Amino acid sequence: MADPYDILVIGAGPGGYVTAIRAAQLGFKTAVVDREHLGGICLNWGCIPTKALLRSAEIYHYLQHPKDYGLTIEGKVGFDAAAIVKRSRDVSARLSTGVGFLMKKNKIDVIWGEASIEAPGKVTVRPATRSVQGPPAPAPKGALGPGSYQAKHIIIATGARPRVLPGIEPDGKLIWTYFEAMVPPAVPKSLLIMGSGAIGMEFASFYRTLGAQVTVVELLPQILPAEDAEIAAFARKRFEKQGMTIITGAKVTKVEKAENSITATIDDGKGGTRTIAAERLISAVGVVGNIETLGLEKLGVKTDRGTIVTDGLGRTNVPGIYAIGDVAGPPMLAHKAEHEGERCVDAIKGLHAEPLDKNKIPGCTYCHPQIASVGLTEARAKEQGFDIRVGRFPFVGNGKAIALGEPEGLVKTIFDRKTGRLLGAHMVGAEVTELIQGFVIAMNLETTEEELIHTVFPHPTLSEMMHESVLDAYGRVIHV
Numbered sequence: 001m002a003d004p005y006d007i008l009v010i011g012a013g014p015g016g017y018v019t020a021i022r023a024a025q026l027g028f029k030t031a032v033v034d035r036e037h038l039g040g041i042c043l044n045w046g047c048i049p050t051k052a053l054l055r056s057a058e059i060y061h062y063l064q065h066p067k068d069y070g071l072t073i074e075g076k077v078g079f080d081a082a083a084i085v086k087r088s089r090d091v092s093a094r095l096s097t098g099v100g101f102l103m104k105k106n107k108i109d110v111i112w113g114e115a116s117i118e119a120p121g122k123v124t125v126r127p128a129t130r131s132v133q134g135p136p137a138p139a140p141k142g143a144l145g146p147g148s149y150q151a152k153h154i155i156i157a158t159g160a161r162p163r164v165l166p167g168i169e170p171d172g173k174l175i176w177t178y179f180e181a182m183v184p185p186a187v188p189k190s191l192l193i194m195g196s197g198a199i200g201m202e203f204a205s206f207y208r209t210l211g212a213q214v215t216v217v218e219l220l221p222q223i224l225p226a227e228d229a230e231i232a233a234f235a236r237k238r239f240e241k242q243g244m245t246i247i248t249g250a251k252v253t254k255v256e257k258a259e260n261s262i263t264a265t266i267d268d269g270k271g272g273t274r275t276i277a278a279e280r281l282i283s284a285v286g287v288v289g290n291i292e293t294l295g296l297e298k299l300g301v302k303t304d305r306g307t308i309v310t311d312g313l314g315r316t317n318v319p320g321i322y323a324i325g326d327v328a329g330p331p332m333l334a335h336k337a338e339h340e341g342e343r344c345v346d347a348i349k350g351l352h353a354e355p356l357d358k359n360k361i362p363g364c365t366y367c368h369p370q371i372a373s374v375g376l377t378e379a380r381a382k383e384q385g386f387d388i389r390v391g392r393f394p395f396v397g398n399g400k401a402i403a404l405g406e407p408e409g410l411v412k413t414i415f416d417r418k419t420g421r422l423l424g425a426h427m428v429g430a431e432v433t434e435l436i437q438g439f440v441i442a443m444n445l446e447t448t449e450e451e452l453i454h455t456v457f458p459h460p461t462l463s464e465m466m467h468e469s470v471l472d473a474y475g476r477v478i479h480v
């Protein structure tokens, strides 16, 4: 048996590898185990490869409108699906290799294989039997192999996988999850997407831009259900203008397969049904935590609806066993996973650490137009009894947006009328995923309207709309 570690992290996703680095920084002897990829879903099958695909789609979109910018293009603008996918896979591979370097630099042992916990302090690592792409992935250079390992603290960061609806099981050919949707052999002519959260809408945007007929079916009354209703409605109109069909308040109840297509039966929620045929179906109805093969039941670790219950600093009900990231519950986002992990390790070290305030975790969807938000939606703020002031500023009033050729969008801010506290910020339009962090900092610093009003925003930038939205909430808007 190898020497005991202070901290052993199971899972090398953004939660796990960042946790390991923080642990090493604090002087802990640290190891991280993974069964198939450094960087987890985020770097290999989630955040990063989707952004690479969407970038190709975005450039393709602009190339189709050269005249808007005074440009000409000789000949036909086209795309090569295989080359787009290859670029996305190359981006992922490069970053995954980078995580390997970070592990080495921080003197963190990488152990390759499938981990389970025998008892607090004891982990068994077995050879992995498969990977997303079929055969087990080769171990990175220098990784330790299967065996028994000991650690004072075991941090579970095993992430999540696609939720499967009974009767609509992905088959890899006609019914896809995000894994297949990320590496299409060709762009299907028609596509049905179940679920309109961030994952569903990013794929909808990617495939629509490349010419697929896209239908999105959402169970809830609005698309992007976590977002402010006004912002989601604004985005919906833009998607529909791009030619997407969006059906809300409805559900797919049955899928019949033919040789190269599916036919889905949709319950419209009002007593009616209809059928929609498409070449492929993407099931994007959420994710469930990877909790099954870890031995949690035997250890008595408390779980709730597919995720591990923690105290907000990663501690489970079993001393010495912690959980962070997607496997520890929503919001299932890479930046939440990273911060949760860092706080967990700080707390183990005895440093001051507070549970993450989930209200201050931004959410971004990188479709076209982009959506970004932090804090309370207008509806939530009202539900919580706040007397609110709401500010809005449209992209069409912003010089930079017009210069960019991006006049469609909206920035919305919500303040507590009594204290002037910023309760929430919601945006739709070009580059808003790069803007939202300004409001996240403002909320973290408990900034009030007055400080925001007196903050100087550079001109000409899209960020000026953030300022204008605040001014609007207080009856001082300038450019509309």
Ligand SMILES: Cc1cc2nc3c(=O)[nH]c(=O)nc-3n(C[C@H](O)[C@H](O)[C@H](O)COP(=O)(O)OP(=O)(O)OC[C@H]3O[C@@H](n4cnc5c(N)ncnc54)[C@H](O)[C@@H]3O)c2cc1C
Binding pocket: 010, 011, 012, 013, 014, 015, 016, 033, 034, 035, 036, 037, 038, 039, 040, 041, 042, 043, 045, 046, 047, 048, 050, 113, 114, 115, 116, 157, 158, 159, 160, 178, 199, 290, 293, 294, 324, 325, 326, 327, 332, 333, 334, 335, 336, 337, 364
């Ligand atoms: C298509 C898509 C797009 C996304 N886009 C975004 C985005 O833009 N922004 C964002 O913030 N989030 C996004 N996400 C979510 C993001 O990917 C996750 O929130 C994030 O990866 C969670 O990190 P994690 O470390 O908790 O888990 P993961 O990244 O899932 O990593 C878990 C790791 O644990 C390993 N593992 C699991 N079980 C074992 C075991 N028993 N033994 C050994 N290893 C094991 C897995 O191989 C994996 O490497 C997206 C997700 C998807 C699917």
